[in-house]
Amino acid sequence: MQERNITKFQIGLIIPWLLVSIGAVDLGLRLVPRDTASRFGVDRVTLMTPHGSRWRGVFEPNLSIKLVGCGRIAEAANLPSLCVPQEAEYHTDEWNHMNEASAHLPGASSVLLVGDSFGVFSESGFENDFARLLAREMGQGLYNASRPGLGPVSSGAIMDLLDRLQMKRGTVVFETSDTSHPPRADPPDQDGARRHFWGLLSEQSLALPRYSFYKLTRQDGAFYETQKWLHKLQNDLILPHADPYWNSSLIEKLRDGEEIGLLPGDRTSQPEENTNFDPEWERYWLDLSVVLHSRGVQLVVVLIPRKFIVYGPLLANPAPQADVKASYWRSLENSLRGDGIPVVNMTDPFRQAANEALGHGELIYPRDESHWGFKAREMAAERVAQELRCVLSADSR
Amino acid sequence: MLFNSRVFLLVFLPIVYFSYWRLKSRNHRYAWLTLSGYVFYSFWDYRFCGLMLFSTLVSYFSAIWLDRAATPGKRRFFLVAPIATDLLLLAVFKYAGFALTTTSRLAQLLHVPLQLPSIHIILPIGISFYTFHTITYIVDCYRGVIKPTRNFLEFSCYVSLFSQLVAGPIVRFRQIEQDLETIDHARRDAGLNIGWSFFVLGLIEKVLIADTIAGSINPLFQDFHNLSTVSAWTCALGYSYQLYFDFSGYSSMAVGLGYLFGLRLPQNFNSPYKAINISDFWARWHISLSTVLRDYLYIPLGGNRHGTRNTYRNLMLTMLLGGLWHGANWTFVFWGIYHGMLLVFYRVTQNRFDRLPKLLRQALTFYAVMLGFIVFRCTGFRMAGTVLARMFTPHGGALPTGVISLVLALLAAAYWAHIGPNPFEMHHDWRGWRLAGLVVLFLGSMFFITAGHQSPFLYFQF
Numbered sequence: 001m002q003e004r005n006i007t008k009f010q011i012g013l014i015i016p017w018l019l020v021s022i023g024a025v026d027l028g029l030r031l032v033p034r035d036t037a038s039r040f041g042v043d044r045v046t047l048m049t050p051h052g053s054r055w056r057g058v059f060e061p062n063l064s065i066k067l068v069g070c071g072r073i074a075e076a077a078n079l080p081s082l083c084v085p086q087e088a089e090y091h092t093d094e095w096n097h098m099n100e101a102s103a104h105l106p107g108a109s110s111v112l113l114v115g116d117s118f119g120v121f122s123e124s125g126f127e128n129d130f131a132r133l134l135a136r137e138m139g140q141g142l143y144n145a146s147r148p149g150l151g152p153v154s155s156g157a158i159m160d161l162l163d164r165l166q167m168k169r170g171t172v173v174f175e176t177s178d179t180s181h182p183p184r185a186d187p188p189d190q191d192g193a194r195r196h197f198w199g200l201l202s203e204q205s206l207a208l209p210r211y212s213f214y215k216l217t218r219q220d221g222a223f224y225e226t227q228k229w230l231h232k233l234q235n236d237l238i239l240p241h242a243d244p245y246w247n248s249s250l251i252e253k254l255r256d257g258e259e260i261g262l263l264p265g266d267r268t269s270q271p272e273e274n275t276n277f278d279p280e281w282e283r284y285w286l287d288l289s290v291v292l293h294s295r296g297v298q299l300v301v302v303l304i305p306r307k308f309i310v311y312g313p314l315l316a317n318p319a320p321q322a323d324v325k326a327s328y329w330r331s332l333e334n335s336l337r338g339d340g341i342p343v344v345n346m347t348d349p350f351r352q353a354a355n356e357a358l359g360h361g362e363l364i365y366p367r368d369e370s371h372w373g374f375k376a377r378e379m380a381a382e383r384v385a386q387e388l389r390c391v392l393s394a395d396s397r
Numbered sequence: 398m399l400f401n402s403r404v405f406l407l408v409f410l411p412i413v414y415f416s417y418w419r420l421k422s423r424n425h426r427y428a429w430l431t432l433s434g435y436v437f438y439s440f441w442d443y444r445f446c447g448l449m450l451f452s453t454l455v456s457y458f459s460a461i462w463l464d465r466a467a468t469p470g471k472r473r474f475f476l477v478a479p480i481a482t483d484l485l486l487l488a489v490f491k492y493a494g495f496a497l498t499t500t501s502r503l504a505q506l507l508h509v510p511l512q513l514p515s516i517h518i519i520l521p522i523g524i525s526f527y528t529f530h531t532i533t534y535i536v537d538c539y540r541g542v543i544k545p546t547r548n549f550l551e552f553s554c555y556v557s558l559f560s561q562l563v564a565g566p567i568v569r570f571r572q573i574e575q576d577l578e579t580i581d582h583a584r585r586d587a588g589l590n591i592g593w594s595f596f597v598l599g600l601i602e603k604v605l606i607a608d609t610i611a612g613s614i615n616p617l618f619q620d621f622h623n624l625s626t627v628s629a630w631t632c633a634l635g636y637s638y639q640l641y642f643d644f645s646g647y648s649s650m651a652v653g654l655g656y657l658f659g660l661r662l663p664q665n666f667n668s669p670y671k672a673i674n675i676s677d678f679w680a681r682w683h684i685s686l687s688t689v690l691r692d693y694l695y696i697p698l699g700g701n702r703h704g705t706r707n708t709y710r711n712l713m714l715t716m717l718l719g720g721l722w723h724g725a726n727w728t729f730v731f732w733g734i735y736h737g738m739l740l741v742f743y744r745v746t747q748n749r750f751d752r753l754p755k756l757l758r759q760a761l762t763f764y765a766v767m768l769g770f771i772v773f774r775c776t777g778f779r780m781a782g783t784v785l786a787r788m789f790t791p792h793g794g795a796l797p798t799g800v801i802s803l804v805l806a807l808l809a810a811a812y813w814a815h816i817g818p819n820p821f822e823m824h825h826d827w828r829g830w831r832l833a834g835l836v837v838l839f840l841g842s843m844f845f846i847t848a849g850h851q852s853p854f855l856y857f858q859f
Contacts, residue, residue, distance in 0.1 A: 010590050010827070011590055011593050011594050011597065011825075011827045011832065011835065011836075012586070012589030012590035012592070012593050012594075013589075014832075014836060015593045015596075015597055015836075015839060016593070018836070018839065018840070018843075019406055019407060019410075019411070020411075022407065022843055022847070023407040023408075023411070026403065026407060026847070222403075222847050223847060223848065223849055226844055226847040226848035227848045227849060229844070229848070230844070230845070230848035230850055233802075234799075236798040236799060237798075237799070237800060237801055238799065238801045238802055239609075239612060239799045239801075239802045240612050240613050240616065240797075240798035240799035240802075
């Protein structure tokens with residue numbers, strides 16, 4: 001072995017010192033307080049439910065969590081350059097849902113919220129999610145069983161919830177913003193069924209791998225900061241998108257020249273796409289409505305348009321696909337009304353409000369993620385409350 | 398644990414390194430390296446540490462008993478028994494599922510009512526490498542090339558040495574014996590510069606070249622039905638460079654780590670894409686495996702000593718088993734046969750082929766190797782057929798993404814593979830702007846590692 005005298009400018013000392021320095025920075029970022037150095041990024045996780053157990057979804061029971069992230073429980077565009085870190089705190093009840101601990105006491109709730117966007121509290125805290133805003137509007141208790149990222153659940157699962165809540169009468173408010181897939185039949189309990197969704201999950205529940213999905217996880221500071229820089233390079237020109245997650249963010253310019261994060265799948269659909277909705281949706285709600293009616297519960301469907309439908313016409317390069325998708329919601333709304341199911345379609349109100357707000361340089365959906373913002377939720381809470389009052393008064397007559 | 402991971406670079410390596418050099422006695426250093434090897438291995442699956450320990454114990458005691466055996470019969474027994482044990486481990490963990498599936502399919506084809514269970518056994522990482530370490534040790538003891546060590550710690554240190562544990566190079570005991578024997582006299586600063594130089598070069602090969610190319614071509618391979626002709630050629634070329642720099646990078650890092658601990662590991666790659674014929678390629682590619690196959694399979698089979706036909710048969714058989722060593726899949730068997738055929742073809746046409754211009758011979762050799770790697774990369778013959786068909790028939794379809802990094806990585810790879818010196822040809826005397834450049838590339842690699850832009854080494858799966 002050739003022997004060499006080591007001087008300070010030789011690689012044998014420079015590299016170890018660099019490693020020590022990198023290690024020190026890494027350690028330092030781990031030691032600073034969590035709120036400023038810990039971030040939540042997205043990891044792909046595979047989950048297998050313990051044998052024989054009934055899978056409840058992405059939330060752990062009795063979980064209290066304070067997180068700092070971009071867009072928090074957002075589906076997409078959490079970490080692009082325009083991301084603004086925000087704080088949020090929530091806890092779950094013993095049934096895994098984001099409710100005050102008292103919400104599931106027998107008779108405490110007369111309204112059950114089911115869906116995806118109802119579980120989102122972007123731009124504000126847990127105390128200002130849709131459920132809290134609606135409860136304030138209504139002045140009565142409700143139970144929020146929504147799960148971010150999860151599509152429609154089966155009627156069986158809803159009946160199961162009503163039983164546990166001991167809700168004999170009342171209303172189920174069912175929200176959806178999903179136009180691409182028809183409802184799936186009770187998927188969570190089918191062994192081996194793979195689904196992708198987003199959410200939070202603690203490591204303890206990863207007992208056995210089976211379901212593949214994405215979770216928000218706490219990342220150490222060094223990883224988080226370098227990942228943000230890496231993501232800037234992963235633009236498909238310099239570096240390819242390394243993870244399907246990154247494919248879910250698309251930066252477009254609004255007509256005022258400001259940037260907004262969208263989902264790229266929206267742009268790829270063709271304008272001539274069929275505007276008729278999938279009849280499976282209508283069948284799904286009809287069946288659900290009948291089942292609920294049999295136990296004195298009324299179904300109200302709330303259609304929340306995706307961000308692209310709202311902002312498509314307001315882009316610097318307007319997207320005709322957005323109008324097609326808006327027609328889809330109107331068509332679905334009309335059909336459901338024809339079937340006697342109360343519907344609140346927020347498409348046109350949101351589009352109008354977004355247009356007006358943009359005139360003042362404001363947005364009703366957060367710039368850096370895909371879910372609705374505080375203003376949109378506030379508006380929807382008002383409309384849904386109106387509809388619920390109508391339903392309740394008709395019911396009492 | 399990967400060499401290109403933060404836990405290895407920032408936690409494992411510093412702890413093992415500084416503790417190692419504080420130890421003074423031979424046995425302490427053996428024990429420490431053994432322990433660190435088992436800790437390193439347990440990061441994948443601690444349950445398989447027992448398997449490695451079992452293989453180590455069997456080979457260690459067999460070699461001692463073989464040395465003491467008085468009769469040829471007993472010597473043969475202590476040769477065959479440990480080799481059979483190692484091969485049985487390989488057969489169960491690596492080939493059992495493959496054998497059952499193949500038998501079932503064959504029975505189906507022949508309409509034989511045969512119900513065989515379908516089993517999926519986890520392949521213990523590195524089993525192909527450490528079983529070859531122990532097999533070569535036993536055979537060398539039998540041949541009298543080496544004297545079996547009586548020091549169990551020395552032998553277990555040799556088998557579980559973390560730098561070459563999971564993906565080689567396949568280091569024969571005789572190649573490292575001298576350094577192991579004098580491990581207590583090794584000087585820390587003796588291998589510091591060259592060790593880090595090898596390690597950093599390997600890191601750059603892996604992180605900046607192989608992984609960058611992989612980032613662009615892996616999605617294309619995944620969606621191979623939509624490959625365009627341009628993409629198919631990009632995949633073929635890209636994978637040839639990816640595989641080389643991935644494995645060569647690992648080997649360089651292993652050699653560098655060896656130097657850091659006072660151990661000299663052998664060269665595993667000698668610029669194989671500069672080869673001027675297929676025989677030359679195998680003298681340069683995965684040298685530790687090809688020499689093991691040569692010394693422990695090809696030559697015992699008769700080598701080229703018993704006429705032309707037997708030579709061809711031996712070549713084919715050696716390459717077939719070499720292909721199968723890479724994995725339990727018919728694509729690897731085919732790849733082995735393909736290279737066997739190339740070697741036979743070269744022997745047949747050697748006089749004419751060697752008269753061609755050197756550049757043309759290099760190009761033809763690289764082209765033949767590249768085509769073989771398509772089958773090696775694909776998960777099945779249908780996929781390989783599709784990729785090959787797209788290469789040779791004009792077809793529109795998906796194009797690679799990340800073009801800038803892909804082109805830069807391919808250019809760097811092409812230069813380094815075909816023109817530039819490999820790490821064993823370098824002086825490792827980094828000064829001035831070359832040193833600055835190397836440090837910048839190292840920091841670039843660390844950036845990608847910290848950002849989680851890392852992937853396992855391709856040869857881990859073998």
